[in-house]
Amino acid sequence: MELTYETMQLELELKRALEQEEFRLYYQPKVNLGTGKIEGMEALIRWEHPDKGLVPPIEFISFAEETGLIIPMGEWVLRTACSQTKKWLKAGLSPMVMSVNLSVRQLYQPNLVERVNQILKESELDPKYLELEITESMMMDQEHTLDILKGLKRLGVQISLDDFGTGYSSLHYLHEFPIDKIKIDQSFIRKCTANPENAAIVKSIITMARGLKMIVVAEGIETKDNLIFLQNHSCQLGQGYFFSMPLPAEELIPYFVQIEQIVPQEGISPKTYNEMLMQQALESTRQELHTIMKQQQGMTFKVIKEKERFIYTLCDGRLMQRMGLTSDQVIGKELKDFMPLEGVEEKTKYFHRAWEGEENVTYVGEFNGVYYITSLSPIRNGNQVEGIIGSCVDVTELKKVNEALTLSESKYRIITENMLELVVTLDAEGKILYISPSHEKVLGYSPKIYEGYLGSDLVHPEDIANLRTVYYSIIESKASCQIEYRYRHVRGEWITVEAQISPVFDEKGELEYLIVVGRNITKRKKDEELKQKSERLTAIHQMALSVAHEIRNPLTTIKGFVQLMKKGSETPFYIETVLNEVKRLEGIVSDFLLLAEPQNDPFKEVDVTVLIHQVLEKFHAKALLNNIKMIMRNDFEIPAIYCNESQIKQVFSHILQNALEALPNGGIVKVQLLGQDGHHIKIRFIDNGYGMSEERLKKIGELFYSTKEKGTGLGFMICQKIIQTHNGKMEIKSKVNKGTMVDVILPIGKGK
Ligand code: C2E
Ligand code: MG
Numbered sequence: 018m019e020l021t022y023e024t025m026q027l028e029l030e031l032k033r034a035l036e037q038e039e040f041r042l043y044y045q046p047k048v049n050l051g052t053g054k055i056e057g058m059e060a061l062i063r064w065e066h067p068d069k070g071l072v073p074p075i076e077f078i079s080f081a082e083e084t085g086l087i088i089p090m091g092e093w094v095l096r097t098a099c100s101q102t103k104k105w106l107k108a109g110l111s112p113m114v115m116s117v118n119l120s121v122r123q124l125y126q127p128n129l130v131e132r133v134n135q136i137l138k139e140s141e142l143d144p145k146y147l148e149l150e151i152t153e154s155m156m157m158d159q160e161h162t163l164d165i166l167k168g169l170k171r172l173g174v175q176i177s178l179d180d181f182g183t184g185y186s187s188l189h190y191l192h193e194f195p196i197d198k199i200k201i202d203q204s205f206i207r208k209c210t211a212n213p214e215n216a217a218i219v220k221s222i223i224t225m226a227r228g229l230k231m232i233v234v235a236e237g238i239e240t241k242d243n244l245i246f247l248q249n250h251s252c253q254l255g256q257g258y259f260f261s262m263p264l265p266a267e268e269l270i271p272y273f274v275q276i277e278q279i280v281p282q283e284g285i286s287p288k289t290y291n292e293m294l295m296q297q298a299l300e301s302t303r304q305e306l307h308t309i310m311k312q313q314q315g316m317t318f319k320v321i322k323e324k325e326r327f328i329y330t331l332c333d334g335r336l337m338q339r340m341g342l343t344s345d346q347v348i349g350k351e352l353k354d355f356m357p358l359e360g361v362e363e364k365t366k367y368f369h370r371a372w373e374g375e376e377n378v379t380y381v382g383e384f385n386g387v388y389y390i391t392s393l394s395p396i397r398n399g400n401q402v403e404g405i406i407g408s409c410v411d412v413t414e415l416k417k418v419n420e421a422l423t424l425s426e427s428k429y430r431i432i433t434e435n436m437l438e439l440v441v442t443l444d445a446e447g448k449i450l451y452i453s454p455s456h457e458k459v460l461g462y463s464p465k466i467y468e469g470y471l472g473s474d475l476v477h478p479e480d481i482a483n484l485r486t487v488y489y490s491i492i493e494s495k496a497s498c499q500i501e502y503r504y505r506h507v508r509g510e511w512i513t514v515e516a517q518i519s520p521v522f523d524e525k526g527e528l529e530y531l532i533v534v535g536r537n538i539t540k541r542k543k544d545e546e547l548k549q550k551s552e553r554l555t556a557i558h559q560m561a562l563s564v565a566h567e568i569r570n571p572l573t574t575i576k577g578f579v580q581l582m583k584k585g586s587e588t589p590f591y592i593e594t595v596l597n598e599v600k601r602l603e604g605i606v607s608d609f610l611l612l613a614e615p616q617n618d619p620f621k622e623v624d625v626t627v628l629i630h631q632v633l634e635k636f637h638a639k640a641l642l643n644n645i646k647m648i649m650r651n652d653f654e655i656p657a658i659y660c661n662e663s664q665i666k667q668v669f670s671h672i673l674q675n676a677l678e679a680l681p682n683g684g685i686v687k688v689q690l691l692g693q694d695g696h697h698i699k700i701r702f703i704d705n706g707y708g709m710s711e712e713r714l715k716k717i718g719e720l721f722y723s724t725k726e727k728g729t730g731l732g733f734m735i736c737q738k739i740i741q742t743h744n745g746k747m748e749i750k751s752k753v754n755k756g757t758m759v760d761v762i763l764p765i766g767k768g769k
């Protein structure tokens with residue numbers, strides 16, 4: 018504003034007016050257009066100027082805004098209006114809401130919410146009796162205004178939107194702001210009966226506000242026509258000169274009774290007004306019902322019977338849309354008009370049943386790929402059925418899930434019915450929870466009868482102890498375990514089962530159940546036994562042949578020489594030869610004795626290092642004699658091995674014996690102890706003797722094949738057998754004229 022002498026003067030005067038308390042508050046009632054009762058008051062400021070008399074707000078409000086004087090002025094208005102309301106309440110006047118106008122500047126006052134709260138406290142007024150009027154222009158800064166309004170609402174104060182329709186009328190913010198009332202601007206009201214456009218605007222504002230659940234106030238009601246028009250359009254509250262001019266509090270009170278008579282005397286009768294309100298409520302309920310019908314997930318319909326035909330009179334819901342139908346295709350039509358014929362006849366039967374009076378006639382239907390369940394019930398008027406109501410629920414998803422379930426169930430059934438694995442689940446006590454159908458095939462009895470029994474009821478008594486040990490170790494280690502035991506077949510024979518037992522723990526870590534998956538290995542076991550037996554037989558057979566052969570050779574020689582000796586020629590030479598052949602026979606026999614040596618010496622823990630030293634000691638003299646150096650290396654802390662000591666000694670002696678024999682002209686024999694994989698050790702014997710060719714290596718395990726010129730070859734076979742019974746391995750590598758390397762691998766600890 019341009020600074021002039023006048024404006025400077027006005028500012029000074031306004032300041033003085035505040036100090037000298039020249040402002041007055043006038044009050045204008047707000048009347049309920051149904052009952053005529055005064056339900057609210059608007060506080061309007063006046064300036065009692067010493068010279069100019071009563072100055073209306075239009076002449077100083079905007080100036081007070083610009084100078085900031087509106088802040089102290091606004092606080093004065095609030096304080097005065099609140100304490101006036103409190104006074105009226107105390108005086109016993111019927112409760113009313115006091116409206117106070119807020120200016121934009123006040124909205125930007127940093128502590129507005131606090132100030133309002135403070136003033137309410139000081140005047141001891143319940144916040145529900147205070148209403149603040151804001152204007153549309155204040156909505157421009159949406160975020161800020163929204164914050165302030167929310168703060169005010171939290172206090173419990175009501176908000177009303179003044180002069181609606183004149184300002185920044187964006188309908189978008191209306192439902193976002195916490196607004197309780199809309200005041201239709203007086204410019205629309207005054208001409209609402211004369212000007213059809215204004216009438217239309219007023220009507221639509223009322224409808225919209227109702228839709229938003231806000232109360233509508235019409236300001237500037239000046240005539241009876243205005244009143245009736247607004248009543249007819251069910252506007253709730255009214256304000257204007259027709260009821261009362263704004264007046265000072267003490268002048269207004271005497272008119273209260275008179276004011277409250279205006280609506281009953283001048284307006285439409287309360288009965289008509291109420292009927293109209295009812296009508297409107299009915300209409301809005303109908304609208305709401307329609308919306309609900311349309312928005313419902315399912316579908317609701319009504320049919321009536323006309324000339325033996327069932328005609329749809331109502332149908333709506335999202336299910337109908339999903340079926341690809343519109344209300345137009347259904348309403349006024351029969352089933353056969355929109356449904357495929359094959360379903361019509363059946364559904365008509367259900368319709369007849371409901372028409373006969375049966376409640377909840379239910380059927381499942383399908384339309385355009387949508388599955389639904391319909392429930393029909395008769396609509397009665399007294400004893401007469403006058404329609405059928407049907408409600409449908411979409412079950413397509415359910416149907417899909419069901420199909421998938423049946424599918425997976427049948428797959429699962431095929432598997433469980435055809436598998437040969439024996440599956441059992443046991444609870445923590447060992448009771449059978451589930452037992453697979455395969456038990457019937459493998460063990461011959463119906464598994465059902467065993468549910469609830471102890472799992473051990475089926476097991477061979479000799480295997481129960483072992484099974485128990487395994488059970489406890491599974492619980493302790495929480496790891497699954499493999500075990501072999503025997504099950505009783507229904508015929509009484511025993512079935513050997515190899516099973517994996519796995520524990521399943523709950524979230525607290527406690528055993529929930531055990532899953533046992535077993536396989537019948539009876540046949541495999543029998544086959545293995547047979548194979549072993551036949552292998553043994555073949556070996557014996559082979560041995561018998563070889564022994565016969567080996568013995569026949571020297572025997573033939575002896576026989577020949579003895580015959581020659583009988584003739585009496587060159588006796589000493591013959592005797593020498595015969596003795597050699599007898600020695601050979603002795604060799605064969607001693608090798609056999611080795612084979613027959615007791616194999617079941619007790620197993621015990623043996624320190625291998627000590628054992629090797631003892632064996633090396635045995636060969637010490639012979640090595641010295643043949644210029645052979647024996648070296649022992651030990652790179653590894655050797656734990657004890659669990660073995661038959663004399664057998665292992667026998668193996669090592671045999672290997673060393675061969676090594677020394679491979680070095681007729683001297684050389685080196687090394688023995689090395691190596692760690693293998695944490696569970697095994699490796700004892701390596703290396704010599705740099707004449708070695709063996711590949712063919713010889715291949716045949717080394719065969720009976721009577723010897724690396725030496727003499728001997729039976731039984732030695733290697735025996736060594737292999739011994740190492741095998743210790744769950745170990747023997748590996749030989751050799752190169753002609755380079756040497757031979759023998760690795761003996763043995764398990765550490767108990768091994769088995
Ligand atoms: P408003 O809040 O829309 O107030 C209604 C105005 O219409 C009042 O004018 C009132 O006297 C007048 N009025 C009421 N019924 C009728 C009617 O039937 N016919 C006609 N022609 N007029 C009617 P008033 O008191 O001159 O106030 C004018 C404006 O000044 C108010 O409009 C309001 O915006 C502002 N105002 C008044 N008091 C305060 C106040 O304390 N603080 C602030 N910030 N603004 C105020
Ligand atoms: Mg106002």
Ligand code: MG
Binds near residue numbers: 179180200202203236
């Ligand atoms: Mg107004």
